[in-house]
Amino acid sequence: MSSNGHERNCQLEVKKGSGMKKHEVLEAFQSGEVSIREMKGITTNEMKAAIKAGRTLMQAGEYQAAAEVLSGLALYDPFLPDVWLAIEELFRRESRPQQAALFGDIARIMAAGAY
Numbered sequence: 001m002s003s004n005g006h007e008r009n010c011q012l013e014v015k016k017g018s019g020m021k022k023h024e025v026l027e028a029f030q031s032g033e034v035s036i037r038e039m040k041g042i043t044t045n046e047m048k049a050a051i052k053a054g055r056t057l058m059q060a061g062e063y064q065a066a067a068e069v070l071s072g073l074a075l076y077d078p079f080l081p082d083v084w085l086a087i088e089e090l091f092r093r094e095s096r097p098q099q100a101a102l103f104g105d106i107a108r109i110m111a112a113g114a115y
Contacts, residue, residue, distance in 0.1 A: 037077040047077060051086050058090055066090055081111040 028034045037047065050073055057066035067090060073083045084107035091100035 035077045035079065036075060037080075040076070042076065047073065047080060048082070051082050054086055055089070058086075058093055063090060063094055079110055081107040084110060 050069065054066045054069040054073065057063075057069060067087075070083060070087050070090060073080070074087065077083065084103050088100045088103040088107060091097075091103060
């Protein structure tokens with residue numbers, strides 16, 4: 001089960017010593033069975049802490065740094081709605097309503113499991 005509460009059909013445990021070959025890991029990633037976050041063993045709490053760091057940068061007016069943190073997190077786990085909500089907030093703070101609406105929509109789709 002992914003951190004957003006929806007099953008992701010991930011039957012893999014990709015960790016050191018799992019016995020998986022590199023090509024098997026790559027195939028699992030390419031098919032969407034596993035995210036970079038899962039492959040790296042990054043926990044939900046670690047992701048939440050990183051999102052909080054991105055929000056802290058936003059609140060300090062460090063929008064470029066916040067964008068770098070949050071976009072990296074989106075690459076690590078594109079199925080985590082909280083990342084997309086934080087990106088939506090970033091675009092709202094930058095007075096970019098169209099982009100904010102797009103990322104808000106992505107967050108809602110991820111939260112609903114409609115992907």
